[in-house]
Amino acid sequence: KQEVTQIPAALSVPEGENLVLNCSFTDSAIYNLQWFRQDPGKGLTSLLLIQSSQREQTSGRLNASLDKSSGRSTLYIAASQPGDSATYLCAVYNYGQNFVFGPGTRLSVLP
């Protein structure tokens, strides 16, 4: 059964810092991996989608990498801003046609 973990569980950084969020999964039989952002009490906003054949994707200040063989993905946020404060979730889409989510990393960017 696929298991997804995220480290750290929470992170607090001063504004302007670059940071890395980590996601690990146990079964490499995935179609893709997706990073989401969730603000308190709100829905999920898709940030980046990496197909299983890809190594990385970039969108603005965000860069996500995928190493399928080792079961790892990282989300890199450059020059963090207070508006980046949220919970970041990674999810893998399995060959079994289901999404499995990690528990999330709660990020606080301090002004």
Added chain:
Amino acid sequence: EAQVTQNPRYLITVTGKKLTVTCSQNMNHEYMSWYRQDPGLGLRQIYYSMNVEVTDKGDVPEGYKVSRKEKRNFPLILESPSPNQTSLYFCASSLSGTVRTEAFFGQGTRLTVV
């Protein structure tokens, strides 16, 4: 605007009173699914549907029913809600269950069962 719409956003109900949470998407997506989010447990999949009239259980299907009579709608039915179904529920859709596409989520339904 492309979106997934859930209704209601907030619902308080009593144990045993049947309820339905609706989900609709306007993107002609084939794949739709329901999740619940609980503190410390994260997001867990309840049911999913690969296409019209095709549904399957996720990780936590007990106490829930779904139907997919039309492509755009995927309602979640709680026949006899219990307090342990108090949770934040999300509906999601993506273009296809077999093609590798991005998932879009609704804004969530916060359900409280007393």
